[in-house]
Amino acid sequence: MKNFLIYPLLLLLGIFFVIPIGNMLLYSVYNTKVETHLPKTANAFKENKDVYEAYVLDLKDENSIGIVNYLNHYYSGSRGLILKTRNNIEQFQPPYKQSLEEFDERYKDSKFWSMLENETHAFTLENYKMIFSQFDSVYFQILYQTIYLGICITCITVLISYPTAYYLTTIKNRWLFLICIFSVLLPFFTSYLSRLVAWLVLLQNNGLINQFIEYIGLSKIALMNNTLGIFIGSIYVLLPLAILPIYTTMKKIKNEYYKTGQILGGNKIQVFRYVYFPMTAIGVYNAVILVFMSVIGFYLTPALLGGSKGKFIAEQIVYNIEQTLNWGLATALTSTLFFIVMLLFGVYTKLNRGIIHA
Amino acid sequence: MLKFFSYNVFCFLLLPIIVVIYMSFNSNAYFMLGNDLSIQWYKELFTTPVWISTFKNSLMLATVSTFFSLLIGIPAALWLRINSKYESMIMSLVLSPIIIPPIIAAIGWFFFYSKLNMNNSMVNMVLSHTILSIPFVVISVLTSLKQYNLSLTKSSLLCGASQFETFMYITFPQIKLGIFTGALLSFMNSFDEFIVAMFLSNHNTRTVPLQLWSSMRENISPVVLAIASILIMVSFVFLLLSNTKYFRGINVE
Numbered sequence: 073m074k075n076f077l078i079y080p081l082l083l084l085l086g087i088f089f090v091i092p093i094g095n096m097l098l099y100s101v102y103n104t105k106v107e108t109h110l111p112k113t114a115n116a117f118k119e120n121k122d123v124y125e126a127y128v129l130d131l132k133d134e135n136s137i138g139i140v141n142y143l144n145h146y147y148s149g150s151r152g153l154i155l156k157t158r159n160n161i162e163q164f165q166p167p168y169k170q171s172l173e174e175f176d177e178r179y180k181d182s183k184f185w186s187m188l189e190n191e192t193h194a195f196t197l198e199n200y201k202m203i204f205s206q207f208d209s210v211y212f213q214i215l216y217q218t219i220y221l222g223i224c225i226t227c228i229t230v231l232i233s234y235p236t237a238y239y240l241t242t243i244k245n246r247w248l249f250l251i252c253i254f255s256v257l258l259p260f261f262t263s264y265l266s267r268l269v270a271w272l273v274l275l276q277n278n279g280l281i282n283q284f285i286e287y288i289g290l291s292k293i294a295l296m297n298n299t300l301g302i303f304i305g306s307i308y309v310l311l312p313l314a315i316l317p318i319y320t321t322m323k324k325i326k327n328e329y330y331k332t333g334q335i336l337g338g339n340k341i342q343v344f345r346y347v348y349f350p351m352t353a354i355g356v357y358n359a360v361i362l363v364f365m366s367v368i369g370f371y372l373t374p375a376l377l378g379g380s381k382g383k384f385i386a387e388q389i390v391y392n393i394e395q396t397l398n399w400g401l402a403t404a405l406t407s408t409l410f411f412i413v414m415l416l417f418g419v420y421t422k423l424n425r426g427i428i429h430a
Numbered sequence: 431m432l433k434f435f436s437y438n439v440f441c442f443l444l445l446p447i448i449v450v451i452y453m454s455f456n457s458n459a460y461f462m463l464g465n466d467l468s469i470q471w472y473k474e475l476f477t478t479p480v481w482i483s484t485f486k487n488s489l490m491l492a493t494v495s496t497f498f499s500l501l502i503g504i505p506a507a508l509w510l511r512i513n514s515k516y517e518s519m520i521m522s523l524v525l526s527p528i529i530i531p532p533i534i535a536a537i538g539w540f541f542f543y544s545k546l547n548m549n550n551s552m553v554n555m556v557l558s559h560t561i562l563s564i565p566f567v568v569i570s571v572l573t574s575l576k577q578y579n580l581s582l583t584k585s586s587l588l589c590g591a592s593q594f595e596t597f598m599y600i601t602f603p604q605i606k607l608g609i610f611t612g613a614l615l616s617f618m619n620s621f622d623e624f625i626v627a628m629f630l631s632n633h634n635t636r637t638v639p640l641q642l643w644s645s646m647r648e649n650i651s652p653v654v655l656a657i658a659s660i661l662i663m664v665s666f667v668f669l670l671l672s673n674t675k676y677f678r679g680i681n682v683e
Binding site: 074075077078080081082084085088089091092093095096099232235236238239240252254255256257258259261262263264265266267268269270271272273274276278279280283308311312365366368369370371372376386389390393399402403406409410413414417420421425 | 432435436439440444445447449453462463501503505506508510512513518523524526529530531532533535537539540541542545557558560568618621622625629639647650654659661662665666668669
């Protein structure tokens with residue numbers, strides 16, 4: 073009854089949220105590059121016709137220029153090879169195989185042709201192979217670095233938040249409490265970019281902090297365009313996100329538990345270790361997951377404070393979409409990020425449900 | 431010791447905000463301290479056409495998407511209040527747009543809308559921002575509905591009021607604070623959204639965050655600080671307007 077109330081929401085989320093993400097996931101394993109830019113070659117591979125002839129005919133077409141940058145990712149040097157072939161396209165005569173091989177040695181390399189054939193298949197794991205096959209590839213490094221920095225930032229943020237949230241629970245004075253909680257909430261509700269502008273003004277080479285350092289007679293230090301900048305910016309953005317869930321868990325704990333622990337003979341450390349901390353653990357877990365999930369998707373903070381060399385996966389995704397136009401790879405990176413987040417989201421809901429049942 | 435540490439954290443959290451507001455009234459163009467106070471950057475901001483047009487775009491986008499998210503979110507919250515056994519299942523779907531990093535949804539929408547040839551208007555951005563705003567509306571309306579006694583609806587219906595009248599005169603007055611909070615949060619979220627706007631906007635539909643970003647990267651002028659402090663003051667006012675206690679309940683959900 074009254075189900076019509078929920079249908080608009082489900083419809084909207086289904087069509088304009090679930091389908092786009094599903095489409096993106098499919099895009100990462102679906103390859104249309106060769107089919108659009110070298111249609112005759114793709115056809116020849118499928119129907120076992122003369123590939124060399126189709127290849128030469130395709131290159132005569134203006135459309136084929138779109139493929140060169142893409143193929144270069146998979147067979148290094150193929151960009152130069154195809155461009156060179158295109159410039160001398162009129163000199164090729166049948167039999168095309170022989171004439172291509174005479175033109176350039178690399179056409180004898182079966183790797184080039186098998187690469188091309190692989191690329192014509194609709195289903196491909198090539199994008200994922202590029203990320204995961206070599207541990208020293210750029211993309212795997214970026215993924216590793218994102219997770220590594222994410223873990224570091226999360227740890228620092230939560231370690232700072234825990235005592236701060238505890239202090240919030242101990243404030244008795246109402247006005248003092250309001251000012252303190254306000255200083256946590258205001259950044260949380262302030263525009264993200266405004267906060268970044270602030271750090272730009274503070275951290276840049278002639279920024280306020282360096283002006284102060286020079287004023288007291290020390291030499292300037294590089295505070296941004298490096299990992300330090302990312303750390304400062306990210307921790308600033310994430311602190312409220314960690315303080316608030318830890319604070320709510322702590323607020324629910326009654327003082328009596330603590331006193332009981334002490335009466336039973338525990339010293340301060342023991343009471344904290346065996347009584348207080350286990351009760352706040354759920355808040356800490358929630359904070360860790362929330363913070364980590366946001367930090368691995370960061371784009372603005374590292375792009376502004378981390379310098380030109382991309383350190384986070386989101387920067388690499390944007391770079392691949394806008395600069396190199398390698399959309400397949402970009403969607404594969406996005407999908408990888410998506411799966412990591414989904415895993416964490418699952419853990420998060422499981423943890424919270426467990427608490428509700430308990 | 432603990433006190434000292436915590437006050438440092440609070441100062442760290444407030445410092446950038448104070449710095450931005452202070453520096454936006456500073457007349458020096460290179461962010462040097464010790465100059466006269468002036469409002470020249472605010473004047474420049476309100477006389478630059480590109481800022482005015484992006485402001486208009488952002489306001490329109492945020493207003494329209496907030497309207498639609500209320501239109502869809504409030505009935506959904508009512509439904510979830512009645513059928514609470516599906517709550518956790520539907521809530522994880524509703525929450526997912528704000529839980530998963532926005533870059534994922536942005537890439538998804540980027541391909542989806544270009545396939546549908548919807549890249550030329552603001553419709554795609556309105557749809558996406560509506561989806562990103564719905565969680566805020568559903569959470570805050572549902573939170574205030576939790577305190578609402580469902581038997582009031584029944585008695586109103588028994589007294590002969592129609593469904594619509596019951597909502598308007600019985601339910602709505604009790605949840606209007608929740609609706610207001612939801613609308614506020616979704617407006618602010620939509621006004622501040624960056625990544626999705628970056629992928630979906632064209633040169634006619636650029637929003638304030640995009641313009642802020644490009645002027646931050648190209649030649650950073652204190653005009654950027656002026657707009658940043660306006661945004662900060664807006665959220666300051668919003669935060670004061672709503673009951674802080676109420677906000678806290680929502681964040682933590």
